[in-house]
Structures are given as structure tokens and as C-alpha cells.
Amino acid sequence: MWFSRTRIFVDKELSKNPGTSCAGGYGHHPSKQRLRLRNGLLTRSAYSVTGLARVRGTAVGIHEVALVRLRAPSSGAGEWTGAWSERSWEWDGLTPGDREMLAGRCKDKGEFWMSFDDFSRHFTQLDLVHIGPDDWMLEGALRSKQPWRAVLARRRWRAGYNAGGGPQYTDTTAMNPQFHVQIPRSAGGKCHVVVSVTQYYETAPVEGSKGRRLRPLHAIGFAVYEVPPSLPRLSTHIVQEQKPLDVTNHSVAREVVTFFTLPPGDYIVVPQTNIPNLDGKFLLRIFTDEHSNIWEVNDDNMIIRNIAMEFMEEQHSVASDGKSSITKLLTRYPREIDASQFQKILKAHWKQYLLEKPSLELCMSLIMLRDYNISGRINVSDIPLLLHMLQFWRLAFQKFERSHNSAKTSSYNLRSLLWEAGCTVSNKVLECLVLRFAKNRVLTSENYVMSLVRLYLAHDDFNDDILLREI
Numbered sequence: 001m002w003f004s005r006t007r008i009f010v011d012k013e014l015s016k017n018p019g020t021s022c023a024g025g026y027g028h029h030p031s032k033q034r035l036r037l038r039n040g041l042l043t044r045s046a047y048s049v050t051g052l053a054r055v056r057g058t059a060v061g062i063h064e065v066a067l068v069r070l071r072a073p074s075s076g077a078g079e080w081t082g083a084w085s086e087r088s089w090e091w092d093g094l095t096p097g098d099r100e101m102l103a104g105r106c107k108d109k110g111e112f113w114m115s116f117d118d119f120s121r122h123f124t125q126l127d128l129v130h131i132g133p134d135d136w137m138l139e140g141a142l143r144s145k146q147p148w149r150a151v152l153a154r155r156r157w158r159a160g161y162n163a164g165g166g167p168q169y170t171d172t173t174a175m176n177p178q179f180h181v182q183i184p185r186s187a188g189g190k191c192h193v194v195v196s197v198t199q200y201y202e203t204a205p206v207e208g209s210k211g212r213r214l215r216p217l218h219a220i221g222f223a224v225y226e227v228p229p230s231l232p233r234l235s236t237h238i239v240q241e242q243k244p245l246d247v248t249n250h251s252v253a254r255e256v257v258t259f260f261t262l263p264p265g266d267y268i269v270v271p272q273t274n275i276p277n278l279d280g281k282f283l284l285r286i287f288t289d290e291h292s293n294i295w296e297v298n299d300d301n302m303i304i305r306n307i308a309m310e311f312m313e314e315q316h317s318v319a320s321d322g323k324s325s326i327t328k329l330l331t332r333y334p335r336e337i338d339a340s341q342f343q344k345i346l347k348a349h350w351k352q353y354l355l356e357k358p359s360l361e362l363c364m365s366l367i368m369l370r371d372y373n374i375s376g377r378i379n380v381s382d383i384p385l386l387l388h389m390l391q392f393w394r395l396a397f398q399k400f401e402r403s404h405n406s407a408k409t410s411s412y413n414l415r416s417l418l419w420e421a422g423c424t425v426s427n428k429v430l431e432c433l434v435l436r437f438a439k440n441r442v443l444t445s446e447n448y449v450m451s452l453v454r455l456y457l458a459h460d461d462f463n464d465d466i467l468l469r470e471i
Contacts, residue, residue, distance in 0.1 A: 040081035041122060045073040050111060053102060055094060066116035071108060084113045148194075148287045151294040153179065156281040157273060160411040160441035161434040162427075165276035167223050167247055170240045175412045176272045177427075178234055178297035180227075181286060185264040191290040193262050197222050197271045198255040200281035219274040220282065221248035221256050229266045233297050236416070250274035268297065277441065298427050299415075303459045305422025308369075311388045336377040339364040345383065353390040355397065355407035355445040362446050365453045366390075393452060396420035397445050407445040411438035417448060423455050 035043045051069035065084075072078035084090050091099055102113065155177050157163035164172035183191045199220050223244040225234060245267070248258050271284050286294055333341055343363040350357055369389075370382040399420060400413040409417070411434050418425060425433065433454075437447040 036078070039122070040079050040085070042073060042078035045078055047072060047078070047123070050108075053113075055098060055102070067102070067113050068116055068119045069106065069111060069113050070119075072110040072112070074110065077110075079110065079112045080114045080118075082114065082118055084115055084118075086112060146289065148289050149292065151179075151286045153177075153284045153296060154281070155271070155284065157278060158431065158434075159277035159279055160438055161431050163273060163277050163279065164412065165278075166221070166250060166272055166274050167239065167244055169276050171236060172276050172410075172412045173223075173270070173272065174234045174236045174239045175415070176270045177284075179269045179271075179284065179286065180293075180295055180297055181262075181267045181269060181288075182229070182293040183262060183264045183267075183288070184291060184293070186291070189290075190261050190263050191288055191292060193260040193292075194257065194285075194287040195222060195224070195260065195269055196255060196257045196283075196285040196287075198283045198285070200283070201254065217252050217254060218278050218280055219250040219252045220272070221250035221274065222258075222269055222271045222284075223247045224260070225268045225270070227266050227268050231266070231268075233299075234268055234270065244270075296427075299424040301426055301429060302424050303422060303456070304424060307389050307392050307422060308385055308456075311385050330380050330383060333380055335380055336375075337380055337383075338377050339367050342367060342378075342383070353387050353394060354449075355394060355401075355405065359446065362449060365450055369453060369456060390449065393421055393449055394445070397448055401445075409443050409445075409448075411441045411443045414438070414443060414448075414451070417443075418452070418455075421452055423452065425455065 034045060037043065041047075048071040049068060050071050053067045053069070054064045055067060056064050067084060070080070079085070082088070091103075094102075106112065157176070162175050162177055164175035167173050181193065197220055199218060201215055201217055224246045225239075225242065226245045227234070227238075231238075246258070246260070248256050250256075250273070269284070269286065271282055273280065288294075330345075333345070337345075339360060340363070343358055343360055346353065346358040346363065364376075366386055367376065367378050369386065370378040396417060397409065400409045400417055402408050402410070414434060414437075415425075415430055418430075433451050434443075437443060437451045
């Protein structure tokens with residue numbers, strides 16, 4: 001196993017010791033000095049677990065006794081003097097072979113045995129130090145064993161983008177970062193998996209206060225969902241219908257770790273804070289002892305449905321109820337129009353194509369879609385195409401509108417909105433779109449159209465670098 005080197009702190013009242021009523025690893029004793037107890041243990045000291053064993057002998061009856069091997073913080077000082085210590089009578093009840101074998105296992109000076117009952121009575125705090133794959137070969141006892149595989153990802157939660165909160169927030173929890181774990185059936189039996197989420201924290205100056213203090217930690221955790229192999233991403237609909245396979249207890253701690261035994265299949269791990277809209281950085285580590293494939297759930301930058309191309313191929317104009325009026329209206333304008341003229345046209349019929357009155361900035365952006373000469377003007381014959389695109393995008397936005405004709409929605413819906421409009425974007429591009437076009441986690445219908453225009457303008461070279469420059 002990759003769990004090794006457990007540190008233990010003495011932290012228990014020992015009322016039988018007249019001079020010392022308490023020994024504390026975290027300062028419960030009034031004295032801050034290290035004290036030696038009557039049983040040999042040292043207070044305010046760290047012991048290491050180095051081994052485990054079970055014994056049965058005539059002197060200890062028919063029941064097995066679980067033993068724990070510990071190493072004292074300093075050689076020759078702080079060794080246990082109670083039951084199963086070096087000179088205790090309990091060893092006389094063992095067979096010579098068992099006695100010799102266990103005595104031989106205490107190779108280092110300062111190591112000693114004690115029963116698990118005494119161990120749990122005198123020690124209360126355990127710190128697990130994780131030995132990762134990079135340190136595997138440094139552990140002599142582990143060299144002969146199969147190393148675990150590890151995947152590390154440094155990511156962040158950002159309010160309005162991917163800080164969706166725990167599973168109880170079904171409208172936003174699917175927006176959290178997602179990581180797909182695939183355990184092939186060729187792996188054989190069940191796979192042991194360890195998932196760790198560590199949040200980043202730092203000291204920061206506090207306004208109006210002298211000195212520095214730690215920024216508060218969030219209550220963090222993660223959920224694990226079992227999914228079909230064909231499912232690319234958890235959606236809001238899925239998390240509303242399907243309960244997670246397991247959810248950790250969200251705790252205010254730097255790290256949350258859970259051990260799983262999973263059969264072959266596909267799973268999605270969702271790191272999360274307990275409530276939405278908490279900004280923070282985190283490190284995700286996933287360890288497996290069998291062959292597995294692990295990747296972050298992401299999308300390609302693509303226009304999967306080109307509305308403009310469909311319109312041109314089918315030779316359809318705008319909706320029938322507005323065709324005649326638009327045609328008559330266009331006859332009043334010259335062959336080429338600029339943004340201000342286009343704004344006048346839109347204002348005359350904006351309720352058919354938009355959810356709010358168009359701004360000049362919006363019209364300038366729409367002009368860019370058909371302004372191949374970069375003149376700031378478009379041919380009047382291109383207007384029906386633009387109106388068709390606006391009408392299509394308006395219908396998509398209305399599916400996620402907060403309330404009827406509010407022209408607003410949550411910024412967490414932007415990925416779904418883009419999908420309805422025929423676009424997919426990577427996590428990186430989506431984050432930039434939220435930062436650029438959303439305000440206070442609210443996305444207006446106009447800013448939604450503006451984001452689509454930026455994506456369409458970059459579709460010929462649809463990659464992260466081009467899009468980030470365009471946005």
C-alpha cells in the first residue's frame with residue numbers, strides 16, 4: 001500500500017501518574033516541556049508505526065492479540081515499558097520461534113512492541129503521510145511490490161464558472177471540474193483507487209490588522225458517479241436523476257482523501273466545495289493499483305451546427321410573419337449599410353429576434369460576421385441571414401431564461417447555451433467567455449449573442465490560442 005509512516009502523538013490523561021495528569025501532542029498539558037511518563041512514553045513527541053503483528057500463546061489464552069510496533073522519537077528514550085515491551089512477561093507465553101521472529105523485527109534501536117488496546121488507549125491523533133509513486137523506490141519494503149499509478153491535476157474553482165458546490169445543488173454541481181476514470185475489464189479483478197483533493201491556502205495581509213493570517217479554508221470534498229462508457233460529461237439533468245456512487249464528507253481541511261475498491265467500469269470524479277461560488281485552487285490526485293485511463297473531461301472547440309450555412313443552403317429567409325415587412329423595410333436603405341443603420345432595422349422588429357433592445361455595440365459585432373472587406377458595412381442582402389441567426393439564438397436562450405422576458409440567465413448555463421446554439425468550447429475558452437461576458441454570475445441575452453459572434457469569427461482557426469485572442 002502507498003500509506004506508510006504513520007505519525008502518532010501522545011494525547012491522553014494518565015491520572016495514575018501523580019506528577020503528570022496529561023500528556024499532549026498539541027499542548028493540552030499546562031507545561032510545554034517534554035515529559036517522560038511512568039509507562040516510558042514521552043509527551044509532546046511523535047512516534048512512528050513501523051509494523052503490525054498478531055500473536056497467540058498459552059500465556060495469553062486462546063484469543064489472538066494484535067500488536068503494533070512503534071519507533072520512539074529518539075533512540076533509547078521514550079520506549080514503552082508496559083505489556084509487550086522488551087522485558088515484559090507476555091513474551092514468555094509465545095513459542096520460541098514466534099518470540100525470535102518478533103524480536104528480530106525490531107531491528108532499529110528505539111523500536112518496541114505494544115498491544116493494540118494499549119496503543120488506542122494512549123494515542124489519539126494519527127497523521128498519515130502518503131508515499132507517492134515518485135518516492136516508491138526510496139522505500140525498501142515497497143520495492144518488491146507493484147507501484148501505484150498516479151494522475152495529478154492542479155485546477156481551481158471560480159465563482160460563476162465551475163464552483164458549482166456539492167451534490168445537493170443539482171442546478172450547478174455538474175459545472176464543477178470533472179475527471180473520468182476508466183478501469184478496463186482487461187484489468188482483471190477490482191481496482192483499488194485513492195482519491196485526494198488538497199486545497200491551496202496562503203497567508204495574506206488583513207486589512208486594518210497588523211501581521212498576517214491564514215485565509216479561511218473551504219469545506220471541500222468530492223463525489224464519484226458511475227457512468228456509461230459513452231457518456232462524455234455529467235450534465236445537470238443527469239445529476240438530478242442519478243445519485244452519486246459515493247460522496248465524501250465535506251470538511252474544512254486542507255486535504256480530503258478516500259480509498260475505494262471499484263470494479264471495471266467508467267466513473268467520473270467531481271472535486272467540489274460544499275456550497276457554490278467559492279473561489280479557490282486545488283490539487284487532485286488519483287492513485288490506482290491496476291491499469292486505468294484517467295483524463296479531465298473537456299470539449300473540443302467546434303461549431304457543430306453552422307446556422308448560417310444551413311440558411312444559405314436551404315435558401316430560407318426569416319419567419320413568414322416578418323418576411324414581407326422586412327423586405328419592404330430593406331428597400332428604404334442603400335445597398336450597403338453600417339452598424340447604426342442596422343441598429344435602426346433591428347429596433348423596428350427587435351421583439352421577433354431579440355429579448356432586449358439592441359445596442360450599437362451588438363450591431364457592430366453582428367456586422368463583423370458578414371464584413372469580409374473590413375469596411376464596417378455589409379450588403380443589405382445579408383440582413384435576413386443575420387436575423388435568422390438571431391432568431392435561432394433567441395430560442396436557445398429562452399430555454400435557460402430565469403423568468404419570462406427577463407433576458408438574463410446564470411453564467412453557469414453558458415456551456416449548455418452554446419451547445420443549444422451549435423457550439424462546443426474547451427474548459428479554458430469557456431472560462432474566458434464567462435470572465436469576459438458575465439457580470440456577478442449573470443449572463444444577459446445580448447452578451448450571450450456577443451460571445452457567439454466571437455466564436456463564429458474565430459471558427460476558421462478554432463483553437464484555444466485564436467479564441468483567447470478574439471475574446
